[in-house]
Amino acid sequence: MKNQFLKSITFCFVLLSSVLSTSCREDQLLSEQLTTEKDLDSTRSAKFGVPTKFDQHEFALKIEAYMEPLVAGFGYTIYNDGVPYYATNGGDGFARKHVDTPMLLHSAIVKQEISSVTQYVTAVAMIHALQKYNVPLESAVWPYLPKYWKPSKEFKTLTFERLLAHRTGLINYHDYHKLSETVTGVVNKKVFDAKDIENNDVNYLLLGIILPYLEAKKLANQGNTSKLVKLESTNNNFIEYGEQYRAYVRTNVFKAAGLDHSTVIDWRGWNEKGTILSSAANMGYPTKNGSEPGTQKEMHLVDCGVTGLYMSAEQFAKLQSAVAQFRVISFDKLNQMKSKLLGFDGSIAGKKSIYYWKKGAENNCEAMIVDFGKVQVAVFATSTHSQITNPAVLAQMYEASFKNL
Numbered sequence: 445m446k447n448q449f450l451k452s453i454t455f456c457f458v459l460l461s462s463v464l465s466t467s468c469r470e471d472q473l474l475s476e477q478l479t480t481e482k483d484l485d486s487t488r489s490a491k492f493g494v495p496t497k498f499d500q501h502e503f504a505l506k507i508e509a510y511m512e513p514l515v516a517g518f519g520y521t522i523y524n525d526g527v528p529y530y531a532t533n534g535g536d537g538f539a540r541k542h543v544d545t546p547m548l549l550h551s552a553i554v555k556q557e558i559s560s561v562t563q564y565v566t567a568v569a570m571i572h573a574l575q576k577y578n579v580p581l582e583s584a585v586w587p588y589l590p591k592y593w594k595p596s597k598e599f600k601t602l603t604f605e606r607l608l609a610h611r612t613g614l615i616n617y618h619d620y621h622k623l624s625e626t627v628t629g630v631v632n633k634k635v636f637d638a639k640d641i642e643n644n645d646v647n648y649l650l651l652g653i654i655l656p657y658l659e660a661k662k663l664a665n666q667g668n669t670s671k672l673v674k675l676e677s678t679n680n681n682f683i684e685y686g687e688q689y690r691a692y693v694r695t696n697v698f699k700a701a702g703l704d705h706s707t708v709i710d711w712r713g714w715n716e717k718g719t720i721l722s723s724a725a726n727m728g729y730p731t732k733n734g735s736e737p738g739t740q741k742e743m744h745l746v747d748c749g750v751t752g753l754y755m756s757a758e759q760f761a762k763l764q765s766a767v768a769q770f771r772v773i774s775f776d777k778l779n780q781m782k783s784k785l786l787g788f789d790g791s792i793a794g795k796k797s798i799y800y801w802k803k804g805a806e807n808n809c810e811a812m813i814v815d816f817g818k819v820q821v822a823v824f825a826t827s828t829h830s831q832i833t834n835p836a837v838l839a840q841m842y843e844a845s846f847k848n849l
Contacts, residue, residue, distance in 0.1 A: 496846040498819060500524045503845035504531040507823060510841070512536045515810075516729040516827035517550030519757040523765035523820040528758065535757070539726040539826055544738050548726065552758040555714075556726045556824050557741050558811040559804030561760070562711070562753040563648050567608050567787025568767055569693045570655050571777050574604060576696070577662045581605045581780060585650070586627075588657040592679040593624045598631045607647045607654075608786035611639045616646035620682055620746055623649060643789070645750045652749020656688035682746045689748055701766035703759055711752035712743040725754065728808025729827045738826070739807040751806060757822040764813060764820035782815075792835050795843050803833035814838050 500522050508531060511518045517537030522529045534552025541547060548554065574581060582603050586595040599614075606612050613636030614626050626646055635642045660671035674684055690711065698706035705716045713725030727738025744752025766772050773781075781787055788800045800815040810828045814821050814835065819842065823832050831837050 495849045497849055499845050499847050500529045501531060503841060504529060506841040506845060511830055514830040515825040516732050518825040519550050519552045519554050520823040521552045521758040521761035523761045525818045526765055526769055541738060543735050544727050550826060553756050555754050555756045556826055557728060557807055557809040558753050558755055558824060559751050559806035561802050561804040561811040561813055562751050564787040564802045564813065565693060565697060565753060566648050566651055566749045567781060568772055569697050570608060570651055571773050571781060572696050573655055573658050575773055575777055585654050588654045588661060589627060591676055593627045595627050598636060599627050605784060607651055609784055610641050610643050610647050612647055614644060614646050616644050620649065621680060648750045649747055652689045653685045655692060656685055659692060686745045686748050697772055700772045701763045703762060710754060711745060711748040713741050713754055727826060730808055732827055732829055742807060757824045760813060761820050761822040764815060768815060768820055792839050794839050799839055801835040805833060816842055
């Protein structure tokens with residue numbers, strides 16, 4: 445009985461110690477929690493899963509604060525889940541300086557040269573055509589060349605995917621009159637065999653021809669030979685290649701995306717009434733504040749698969765948004781574009797998702813587009829003195845524009 449009593453006393457002592465110990469641990473945990481509440485917002489969010497929300501106004505202000513001190517002029521637009529946004533005018537500075545009268549301020553709705561960002565449009569258009577005519581991405585491209593061109597053994601192995609991804613090893617002679625030599629001649633064996641990425645304009649120069657040929661041959665199979673007859677009326681029919689390429693893009697990409705004036709958007713200076721003189725289009729400038737005359741917009745009616753689109757940031761971001769919402773190409777096709785980097789220069793594994801980007805610079809103008817997922821952004825400038833074409837710059841601004849709910 446005495447032993448039983450002692451056991452009971454011991455048990456009560458252990459239980460009391462346990463309660464006191466637990467109480468102390470709870471006090472310690474509460475203290476740690478209170479300390480954690482004082483952590484930085486980013487740390488607090490990471491530890492406790494505090495939800496965040498993208499602040500488009502904050503993103504807009506960051507873009508403006510970065511660009512304004514660096515470039516002659518700029519325009520930008522953010523599309524957030526299909527809705528456009530920019531602060532004030534969506535830009536600052538000059539699209540045309542006073543030295544190039546009439547002076548014009550830059551903004552989201554002002555057009556400019558966007559150079560090789562044009563290749564994003566070519567990729568979307570080419571993938572649209574493959575989808576429309578049920579042609580696999582892995583199909584060979586050579587059947588859709590002019591009949592006068594005789595492709596080499598190596599060229600016959602090239603697919604739509606390899607041209608779209610710049611993985612060909614084709615030789616660029618920097619003269620479109622020699623483009624048939626690219627098709628019939630030697631390749632860079634190292635790049636060709638390894639299927640390495642080598643950013644080469646000749647790939648998209650060819651796609652600007654292959655696209656109208658694909659459509660024309662598919663229509664001919666259905667009994668309508670009119671487009672094919674025009675394409676093959678003569679060898680090296682580059683003006684006709686360009687005309688049919690641009691017509692396809694306007695109808696199947698720009699119109700599908702709901703862009704205003706889709707029938708007159710061009711690869712030279714234009715307004716809502718049609719084409720304008722290069723001297724009347726917006727300029728590119730060698731310095732931010734200098735008084736030097738600007739560089740005029742060039743016409744790109746033959747190499748339009750490569751470069752030369754003349755668009756505003758608002759127009760282009762609207763196109764990006766339409767593509768991201770599967771209104772131009774399908775969900776699966778967009779995933780192929782991203783995973784295989786078709787029409788994109790690269791990707792960044794960010795904190796929110798993977799970001800896909802395309803840049804361009806030509807004639808003292810620069811352009812940058814990024815697909816963040818639900819958020820799209822286009823930033824265009826009339827001088828090249830910023831680092832906006834470094835994808836890390838916009839990625840950091842984007843990630844810093846999320847706020848805790």
